[in-house]
Amino acid sequence: MKKIINNPNNVVSEALQGLAKACPELKYTENLEVISRKNKSKKVGLVSGGGSGHEPAHAGYVGEGMLDAAVAGNVFSSPSPDRIIKGIEESNSGEGVLLIIKNYSGDIMNFGMAKEMAEMDDIRVESVVVKDDVAVPDSTYSTGRRGIAGTVFVHKIAGAKAEKGANLDEVKAAAEKAIANIRSMGMAMSSCILPAVGKPGFVLGENEIEIGMGIHGEPGVQRTSVKTASEVADILLAKILEDYDYSGSEVALMVNGLGATPLMELYILNNEVEKILASKGIKVYRTFVGNYMTALEMAGCSITLMKLDDELKELLDAPCSTPALIIK
Amino acid sequence: MKKIINNPNNVVSEALQGLAKACPELKYTENLEVISRKNKSKKVGLVSGGGSGHEPAHAGYVGEGMLDAAVAGNVFSSPSPDRIIKGIEESNSGEGVLLIIKNYSGDIMNFGMAKEMAEMDDIRVESVVVKDDVAVPDSTYSTGRRGIAGTVFVHKIAGAKAEKGANLDEVKAAAEKAIANIRSMGMAMSSCILPAVGKPGFVLGENEIEIGMGIHGEPGVQRTSVKTASEVADILLAKILEDYDYSGSEVALMVNGLGATPLMELYILNNEVEKILASKGIKVYRTFVGNYMTALEMAGCSITLMKLDDELKELLDAPCSTPALIIK
Amino acid sequence: MGFQLSSKDYTEYIKLAAAKIHENGDYVTALDSATGDGDHWTNINSGFEKLVEAIPELETLSLFEEFKKIGIIMMSVIGGSSGVLYGSAYMGAAKVLKDKESIENQDMCNVLEAMLNSIMARGNAQPGFKTMLDSLHPAVECYKDCIAKGLSEKETVALVKKAAIDGAQSTANMEAVRGRACYQANKGVGNLDPGAITMAYQIEVLMDYIATKL
Amino acid sequence: MGFQLSSKDYTEYIKLAAAKIHENGDYVTALDSATGDGDHWTNINSGFEKLVEAIPELETLSLFEEFKKIGIIMMSVIGGSSGVLYGSAYMGAAKVLKDKESIENQDMCNVLEAMLNSIMARGNAQPGFKTMLDSLHPAVECYKDCIAKGLSEKETVALVKKAAIDGAQSTANMEAVRGRACYQANKGVGNLDPGAITMAYQIEVLMDYIATKL
Ligand SMILES: Nc1ncnc2c1ncn2[C@@H]1O[C@H](COP(=O)(O)OP(=O)(O)O)[C@@H](O)[C@H]1O
Ligand SMILES: Nc1ncnc2c1ncn2[C@@H]1O[C@H](COP(=O)(O)OP(=O)(O)O)[C@@H](O)[C@H]1O
Numbered sequence A, B: 001m002k003k004i005i006n007n008p009n010n011v012v013s014e015a016l017q018g019l020a021k022a023c024p025e026l027k028y029t030e031n032l033e034v035i036s037r038k039n040k041s042k043k044v045g046l047v048s049g050g051g052s053g054h055e056p057a058h059a060g061y062v063g064e065g066m067l068d069a070a071v072a073g074n075v076f077s078s079p080s081p082d083r084i085i086k087g088i089e090e091s092n093s094g095e096g097v098l099l100i101i102k103n104y105s106g107d108i109m110n111f112g113m114a115k116e117m118a119e120m121d122d123i124r125v126e127s128v129v130v131k132d133d134v135a136v137p138d139s140t141y142s143t144g145r146r147g148i149a150g151t152v153f154v155h156k157i158a159g160a161k162a163e164k165g166a167n168l169d170e171v172k173a174a175a176e177k178a179i180a181n182i183r184s185m186g187m188a189m190s191s192c193i194l195p196a197v198g199k200p201g202f203v204l205g206e207n208e209i210e211i212g213m214g215i216h217g218e219p220g221v222q223r224t225s226v227k228t229a230s231e232v233a234d235i236l237l238a239k240i241l242e243d244y245d246y247s248g249s250e251v252a253l254m255v256n257g258l259g260a261t262p263l264m265e266l267y268i269l270n271n272e273v274e275k276i277l278a279s280k281g282i283k284v285y286r287t288f289v290g291n292y293m294t295a296l297e298m299a300g301c302s303i304t305l306m307k308l309d310d311e312l313k314e315l316l317d318a319p320c321s322t323p324a325l326i327i328k
Numbered sequence C, D: 001m002g003f004q005l006s007s008k009d010y011t012e013y014i015k016l017a018a019a020k021i022h023e024n025g026d027y028v029t030a031l032d033s034a035t036g037d038g039d040h041w042t043n044i045n046s047g048f049e050k051l052v053e054a055i056p057e058l059e060t061l062s063l064f065e066e067f068k069k070i071g072i073i074m075m076s077v078i079g080g081s082s083g084v085l086y087g088s089a090y091m092g093a094a095k096v097l098k099d100k101e102s103i104e105n106q107d108m109c110n111v112l113e114a115m116l117n118s119i120m121a122r123g124n125a126q127p128g129f130k131t132m133l134d135s136l137h138p139a140v141e142c143y144k145d146c147i148a149k150g151l152s153e154k155e156t157v158a159l160v161k162k163a164a165i166d167g168a169q170s171t172a173n174m175e176a177v178r179g180r181a182c183y184q185a186n187k188g189v190g191n192l193d194p195g196a197i198t199m200a201y202q203i204e205v206l207m208d209y210i211a212t213k214l
């Protein structure tokens, strides 16, 4: 295992300390692994988080116009309720707190428990669950769809709404609206190694890729041979578009890298994606290309679309300044 | 070779098209592979460029407060003079143009030829050469030090100076001042594959890393076994600090990823680097952590320091907005 | 009259359970690696290690406070899915022990049932989903049954223990619905559920410990 | 009287040189892979292919314009280090051909010397640096020498050709100072310089072609 780390069991706290050192406007809470804003304003608080290994998610999205606090679990495993409660406390200015949860059973349970305990302390807490990964069939019976890169759009939309001074219900409504209009689909070309484990959890052949793999290496929909950028764009978009009808609408587009895929390839992919969308009469209002929601050093990508109306456009364009996303 | 590409011979133009599609404020010139600003202002023009494969460098730094045009060669090989001349033309508003060149013989020759030809057309052109890589001994006889990640600081400083309306000599002086105060040192953990070649140019063993390797895989100073983050920070900083005395000064710090190294590891490395700098009484004024100057999908990192005075601080903090770097 | 467990007795049980879990590291890790992410044993083992460290404090507390404290520790130290589930379980159980000096036969049954209900509520899962519930649920059903039938405490604890173990074994042919295993193509069929196994360990040790008190 | 090369003659030479370079692809690529980045042959071969395509235009131009055009094409099509160096060489050579109808013996020597000086100026390298100069420089020295000694043109072209080839071979034991090879630990010692070899090909073909005109 070739990683720039020290003790594999300390990667999360050391990485968050490194982030805090690089960003003086952020505060790091030891042991509870919470990154929060130093200067708080009176507004609805936004908290997200989950397992680590998805950097810059989520700590990289803490700052003006996005999150108030991000709570980190160990690599790929959910943070415990006490950590989340700390994130809620850091974010609460009396206007209540919204939790943005990715749909994994561990996160649902831990955030849910934290919500109840915070409510016992009379903090008003609401939550939304992001489930944008169309690789998994939606289902109310099983855990259902995973939350992946689309979560970043939810941070942005809810964050802008909160910054505008909206109340908790309004912020939650904006987040729900974003979630309803977001779909994502990914593809992996290599596995990744959990620092504490030391060997890959799965292996892809020389010439093999996996369509629809999750950001923790959860099995996808199909293993296949390496594809060209235009084929990848076709396959991922097809799955998204058959799940949600974006035709004739304006969208925000995210071409996301999983960690080890160079920006050059993401731009080549974006070129293909935008060609296809144009051919389908889907107008790209704003494009984001880069590593926004990763899976350690996995090679691969995901594509996310969010259908926009005037409100979502305004919230998407609103200024934000965080370590991983700045909009002027 | 697992890459998200189409024809290996078209990667440069497809990537630049993908960038232009994502960034409506940028203009792409076909065949000559130039990315430039759409709306020009009357100011000294800034042009940089070089071989491709270092994304976001250099096209990602075109925009307000940084470059006016970036000229891309094929992967890892210098752009020809006709391309550079196009970049110069796109950047010239009558105030003259500064070329920011990384110190590789191919770039020196091609930019030099372009400079002469542009001068024949009565465009005033000056140039500066970045040679920040302390892995290579400085030398006036041989090609000498390579230009690596520190080049991004030069773009920022010269860009801010030009944006302020300084004349060509003043912008050049600011760039020279930055260059004189910048040192970098890198480390590679894996090789990379040129799309058109299809196999790695060199191989690193299971447990092997190479200290001082160049961003094209040029041999470094030493092959050694995998090191901890704190050892890596020690080794790279030691080489930088023995070359230039930063003690007691304020610096800009860049912890740069080579492409396949996840942000989590870069933050862990930054945590170690800032600890060491603090212990040496070197004050970090501003920190940049991310993939700023890459080598395709190479795993590894580089550390860059730039000593700051009041002028450089002001220029570093000046607003810029480009695809890869935004400062408010 | 039957057994009466004090706060101190319960910490004795904690010691034994911790030892049982500690012994079975490689086995449980292998199970979670097959269908999950391989961390279940590290998670739960570190939780029990922490509980053992906390015994000096725990044994001084009322049962109500003791169970709440155990819940907090498990929640924060175990982490993952099982941490919060055990946390919820112990918080739920604490409620039924409010103002009680000791745990008697009926109380023990109520405690286990409260744990079952809390875990089902938190995890929104049912028996048959291939989880820790599939060891706990049959154990509770069996316990209620024994009390209804008026069986002796000795017979009861033996049957409850057997129900928990058999329940855990029954997860082998179940399809996972919750948790990571559900992303597997075969839904983990053929593999035992690690959380059910560790749940069975705890019930087994608890029942054996009670037996020594009879 | 001696040879007189017209614009048209020079395009004849271009065809022959293109063929010579085309034949030696694998060999030259192997050389650049050993010490450089392996692209020298692709670079220069595509340049000559482009020149051949341009012949219909080239042969109509004055020698001055023809050489300038060749320089532009090589510069943009070959790319890398060698593209700009050949570009500079031909632009420099064009100057000595201003207003000339044909290239005679002394002109040819001047052309090669102008190329040598332009390449040295552009690349800021010296003979002995393990580059294309190490084939061109001895060829130029030899040419001047032959003219000074008043040797026949037939003897001259034979000697110049030999000087270029020997010069290229001599790069084997030189240390690289410029170009990528200089980053190698051993500075490329033991390997021939690919640029010197392709330079020798061109001089060889040019001298052979002149011989057919005598
Ligand atoms: N929703 C749920 N309800 C009940 N038990 C669950 C649920 N989800 C997971 N589990 C139990 O948790 C165990 C896995 O725990 P652990 O590995 O510690 O957490 P994680 O799955 O987050 O890594 C599973 O074997 C299963 O028994
Ligand atoms: N500064 C220089 N002066 C003269 N010739 C040079 C110089 N640098 C490189 N060369 C020649 O160029 C050749 C390499 O050309 P090529 O492979 O096309 O360019 P690159 O090195 O950029 O890939 C070398 O073999 C050498 O002969």
Ligand SMILES: [Mg+2]
Residues within 6 Å of the ligand: A076, A077, A078, C037, C039, C040, C080, C081
């Ligand atoms: Mg886990």
Ligand SMILES: [Mg+2]
Residues within 6 Å of the ligand: B076, B077, B078, D037, D039, D040, D080, D081
């Ligand atoms: Mg080259």
Ligand SMILES: [Mg+2]
Residues within 6 Å of the ligand: C032, C036, C037, C038, C039, C040, C080
């Ligand atoms: Mg697990």
Ligand SMILES: [Mg+2]
Residues within 6 Å of the ligand: D032, D036, D037, D038, D039, D040, D080
């Ligand atoms: Mg080469």
